[in-house]
Amino acid sequence: MAVARTKSAKDRPSYRCTECGWTTVKWLGRCPECQAWGTVEEYGAPAVRTTAVGRVSTPALPIGQIDVRTATARSTGVDELDRVLGGGLVPGAVVLVAGEPGVGKSTLLLDVAAKAAGPEHRTLYVTGEESASQVRLRADRIKAIDDNLYLAAETDLSAVLGHLDAVKPSLLILDSVQTVASPEIDGAPGGMAQVREVAGALIRISKERGMSTLLVGHVTKDGAIAGPRLLEHLVDVVLSFEGDRHARLRLVRGVKNRYGTTDEVGCFELHDEGITGLADPSGLFLTRRDQPVPGTCLTVTLEGRRPLVAEVQALTVDSQIPSPRRTTSGLETSRVSMMLAVLEQRGRISALGKRDIYSATVGGVKLSEPAADLAIALALASAASDTPLPTNLVAIGEVGLAGEVRRVTGVQRRLAEAYRLGFTHALVPTDPGKIPAGMKVTEVADMGAALSVLPRRGRADAPQDGKDRR
Numbered sequence: 239m240a241v242a243r244t245k246s247a248k249d250r251p252s253y254r255c256t257e258c259g260w261t262t263v264k265w266l267g268r269c270p271e272c273q274a275w276g277t278v279e280e281y282g283a284p285a286v287r288t289t290a291v292g293r294v295s296t297p298a299l300p301i302g303q304i305d306v307r308t309a310t311a312r313s314t315g316v317d318e319l320d321r322v323l324g325g326g327l328v329p330g331a332v333v334l335v336a337g338e339p340g341v342g343k344s345t346l347l348l349d350v351a352a353k354a355a356g357p358e359h360r361t362l363y364v365t366g367e368e369s370a371s372q373v374r375l376r377a378d379r380i381k382a383i384d385d386n387l388y389l390a391a392e393t394d395l396s397a398v399l400g401h402l403d404a405v406k407p408s409l410l411i412l413d414s415v416q417t418v419a420s421p422e423i424d425g426a427p428g429g430m431a432q433v434r435e436v437a438g439a440l441i442r443i444s445k446e447r448g449m450s451t452l453l454v455g456h457v458t459k460d461g462a463i464a465g466p467r468l469l470e471h472l473v474d475v476v477l478s479f480e481g482d483r484h485a486r487l488r489l490v491r492g493v494k495n496r497y498g499t500t501d502e503v504g505c506f507e508l509h510d511e512g513i514t515g516l517a518d519p520s521g522l523f524l525t526r527r528d529q530p531v532p533g534t535c536l537t538v539t540l541e542g543r544r545p546l547v548a549e550v551q552a553l554t555v556d557s558q559i560p561s562p563r564r565t566t567s568g569l570e571t572s573r574v575s576m577m578l579a580v581l582e583q584r585g586r587i588s589a590l591g592k593r594d595i596y597s598a599t600v601g602g603v604k605l606s607e608p609a610a611d612l613a614i615a616l617a618l619a620s621a622a623s624d625t626p627l628p629t630n631l632v633a634i635g636e637v638g639l640a641g642e643v644r645r646v647t648g649v650q651r652r653l654a655e656a657y658r659l660g661f662t663h664a665l666v667p668t669d670p671g672k673i674p675a676g677m678k679v680t681e682v683a684d685m686g687a688a689l690s691v692l693p694r695r696g697r698a699d700a701p702q703d704g705k706d707r708r
Contacts, residue, residue, distance in 0.1 A: 252280070252281060253265050253266070253278050253279065253280050253281070254278070254279060254281050255269040255271060255272065255274065255277045255278050255279075256277045256278075256279055256430050256431075256466065257269060257272050257274040257277040257430070257466055257467055257468075258271050258272040258274070258466070258467050258468060259468060260272070262278070265278055265280065266278050272467055308329060308448065309328050309329070309330075309497075310328070310329075311323070311324065311325040311326035311327060311328050311497065312326045312327055312328075312329070312354075312359070312450075313325075313326040313354075314326055314327055314350045314353065314354050315350065315352075315353025315354050316346075316349065316350055316353060316515055317515050317517065318490070318504035318505060318506060318515030318516065318517070319346070319350060319490065319504055319515070321502050321504050322477060322490050322491070322492050322495075322502045322503065322504040323475065323477075323492075323495070323497070323498060324495060324497045324498020324499065324502075325497075325498065327354070327409065327450040327452075328450065328474075328497050329408075329448040329449070329450060330444055330445050330447075330448045330449065330450065331444075331450050331451070331474045331475060331496075331497065332437075332440070332441050332444050332450075332451045332453065332472070332473045332474050332475070333450075333451065333452050333453065333473065333474065333475040333476075333477060334415075334453050334455050334463070334469065334470065334473045334475065334476045334477065335347065335452060335453065335454050335455065335477045335479060336454075336455040336456070336457050336463045336476070336477070336478055336479065337457060337478065337479030337480065337481075338457055338461070338479075338483075339456075340483050341479050341480070341481050341483065341488065342479065342481070342488055342506070342508045342513050343413070343454050343479050344365075344367075344368075344373075344376070344413055344454070345376065345380060345508070345512055345513050346479070346488075346490075346506065346513050347363075347411050347413065347452055347454065348363065348373065348376060348377055348380065348382045348411075349380055349382050349512060349513060350411070350452070351363045351382065351387050351409070351411050352377070352381075352382035352383065352384045352387050353382075354408075354409050355384040355385075355386035355387040355409075356386055357386060358408075359386070359407075359408040359409065360386050360387075360388060360405055360406065360407040360408055360409075361384075361386060361387045361388065361407055361408070361409045361410075361411070362388045362389075362390065362401060362402065362405045362407035362409070362410050362411070363387065363388065363389050363390070363411045363413070364390050364391075364392055364398055364401065364410070364411065364412050364413070364418075365389070365390075365391050365413045366391070366392065366393045366412070366413065366414060366417030366418050366427075367413060367414060367417050368391065368413075369391050370389050370390070370391045373389055373391075374389065377389075379510075379511065379512065380511060380512030380513070381511075381512070382512075388401075388405050388407065392418070393417055393418055393419065393427065394418070394419065394420075394421065395418055395419065395420040395421075395435070395436050395439060396420070396421065398412070398418060398440075399439070399443065402443060402447075402449075406447075407449060408449060408450065409449070409450045409451075409452070410440070410444070410449055410450070410451045410452070411451075411452045411454075412440065412451070412452070412453050412454065413454040414453070414454035414455060414456060415433060415436055415437055415440075415453045415454065415455055415465075415469075416428040416433060416455065416456050416464065416465065418432075418436045419432045419436070420432060420435045420436060420439070422435075423435045428456075428464075428465070430465065430466045433465040433466060433469060434465075434466055434468060434469065437453065437469050437472060437473070438472065440453070441472055441473070453473065455469070463476070470493075470494065473494075474494075474495075474496045474497065475492065475494060475495050475496065475497065476492075476493040476494040476495075477490055477491065477492060477493065478490070478491045478492075478493050481508070481602070482602045484602070485601065485602025486507050486508055486509065486522065486601075486602065487505065487506075487507065487508075487516075487519065487522055487601055487602045487603060488505070488506040488507070488508050488513065489503055489504065489505060489506075489541065490503065490504035490506065491503050491504075491542070492542075500542075501542045501543045502542045502543060502544070503541040503542035503543075503544055505519040505541075505544075507519075507522070519546060520546050520547040520548075520655070520659060522600075522601040522602075522603075523546060523547060523548040523549055523599065523600050523601040523603045524536070524547060524548075524549050524600065524601075524659075525549060525600055529626075530626035530627060530628070530629050531626055532620050532621055532623070532624050532625055532626045533551055533552040533553055533554075533617055533618075533620050533621030534549060534550070534551050534552075534617060534620070534626070534627070535549070535550050535613040535614075535616040535617040535620065535627055535631070535633055536548070536549050536550070536613065536631065536632045536633070536656075536661065537549075537550060537605070537609065537610045537612070537613035537632060537633055537634055538609075538632055538634055538652035538653075538655055538656050539603070539605055539607060539609060539610060540607065540609070540647070540648050540651070540652065543648075543651075545648065545651050545652050545654070545655035546603065546655070547632065547655060547656055547659055547661070548599055548600070548601075548603050548605060548610075549599065549600040549601075550569070550597065550598075550599060550605070550610065550613045550614055550617045551597065551598050551599070551600065551617060552595065552596065552597045552614075552617040552618045552620070552621040553595070553596045553597075553621055554589075554590065554593045554594065554595050554596075554618070554621045554622050555593060555594050556592075556593060556594070557592060557593055557594045558594075562591075562592060562593055562594050562595065563594040563595070563596070564578075564594075564595055565594075565595070565596045565597070566596075566597050566598065567597075567598035567599065568598055568599030568602065568603060568604050568605060569597055569598070569599060569604075569605055569610075569614065570605075570606055573608075573610075573611065573614065574595075574597050574614060574618075576611075576637075576639065577611060577614045577615040577618060577637060578590050578591075578595065578618065579639070580615065580637055580638075580639060580641055580685060581615055581618060581619055581622075581685070583641075584640070584641030584684070584685050584686070585615075585619065585641070585685050585686070585689050587619060587622055587623075589622050590618065590622055593622075595618070595621075597614065597617070597618065607646075608636035608637075608644075608646065609634055609635065609636060609646040609647075609652075611635065611636050611637035612633040612634060612635035612636070612637055612643060612665060612682075612688060613632075613633040613634075615637055615685065615688070616633050616665075616688065616689070616691070619689055619692060620692060623692060625692050625693055627691060627692070628663060628691060630660065630661045630662045630663055631661070631663045631664070631665065631691065632652075632656045632661050632663070632664045632665070633664070633665040633688070634646065634649060634652050634653075634664065634665065634666050634667075635665070635666060635667045635682070635688075636667075637685060641684045641685040641686070642683065642684050642685075643667045643668075643682050643683060643684060643685070643687075643688060644667055645667045645668075645669070646667070649666055649667075649670045649671060650670070650671050650672055650673070653666070653670070653673055653674055653677060653679065654674055656677075657674040657676070657677045661677075662676070662677055662678055663677075663678045663679075663680070664677065664678070664679045664680070665680050665682050665688055665691065666679055666680070666681060666682070667681065667682070667683075668681045668682075668683055669681070
């Protein structure tokens with residue numbers, strides 16, 4: 239009788255990625271699933287078991303008979319946050335809010351905690367990064383005081399669960415999930431095992447009690463959410479809080495949302511008295527002048543589904559060094575370099591190659607979509623010729639390397655927003671669709687037609703080679 243030489247599956251070692259949970263039968267230095275290095279560790283292979291049929295907790299029903307009233311969203315009291323969440327917080331929903339240090343996460347959530355609190359809806363704010371007195375000082379400054387808002391400073395998971403039993407809140411805010419640890423799990427607070435355990439316990443109790451939960455999460459140097467990627471899969475909503483700490487504008491984007499779309503963007507203004515929502519934030523990105531200035535051009539960008547009018551500025555000066563400077567702020571350096579090449583080759587502007595060029599946006603807004611290409615090119619051409627563009631002009635369109643002006647999405651919404659703010663002339667790609675009544679829209683097919691708006695190339699009020707529509 240032959241003796242089997244192979245090991246059984248029960249005795250064979252197994253390896254698992256601590257970042258995403260991917261398993262394999264051999265060790266690898268890099269996880270093929272999440273591409274993380276050094277996260278594959280050995281663990282005992284689970285024994286094969288057969289699960290017996292168990293008792294059903296709730297019977298399955300036809301989908302038309304499911305009661306949706308328990309999933310009705312409740313407003314947070316902050317309109318811009320409700321916009322991103324899809325109407326408000328759903329009972330039992332767990333929301334992860336991530337952002338860089340100092341961007342204003344704690345200020346926003348403390349304001350939400352006070353506005354969402356009420357006689358029938360208590361709010362529990364648990365801080366693990368500050369003392370209770372520090373949070374109280376911030377609450378006094380932003381006027382976030384309410385009798386139904388409870389505050390606790392804890393870093394122990396069991397203590398947090400004890401506060402939940404005592405207060406019985408409708409909304410829990412934990413700042414942050416990386417500072418709380420469970421005594422039953424080995425590892426320092428913020429480790430993968432601790433974050434997974436803390437988030438899992440709070441998610442379970444939120445679903446059982448119908449309690450909405452807001453978790454604050456840290457980010458890495460690359461801007462990704464710190465901790466195991468499994469955390470993003472477990473929560474219902476992932477929000478990204480963005481903004482330059484030197485600017486007033488803050489943006490809240492929906493990265494994941496099980497209760498709504500991820501196309502909405504919330505705009506906030508951070509100031510000394512706290513943080514306020516901006517229903518009409520376009521004024522932050524514009525500079526009103528009596529006379530036009532060379533090197534400036536306006537465009538309309540889409541943040542989610544919201545159109546925002548933004549201003550692009552450019553400045554060119556004679557270079558004092560062999561390699562001219564190329565400095566950008568709020569714009570992608572690669573796209574600015576592409577527009578410089580297109581202007582030099584297709585627009586026959588040769589003065590840009592030997593000059594220092596500075597380009598920026600106004601108000602801290604970041605323009606990354608291709609629809610801003612035409613405005614960047616016109617601002618650079620205006621700065622190079624020291625000739626201002628016509629007043630009340632906006633430019634919308636993507637510019638290709640062949641010099642063509644391509645179509646972009648949402649042209650009608652962009653034009654409607656520009657006309658609402660008083661801009662009467664627009665440069666757009668061909669076939670823009672329905673345009674607002676009373677607005678002059680010029681269709682341009684290439685950079686030659688677009689550059690004709692400069693007075694040195696033709697009339698100052700409209701391009702010669704373009705096609706006008708009223």
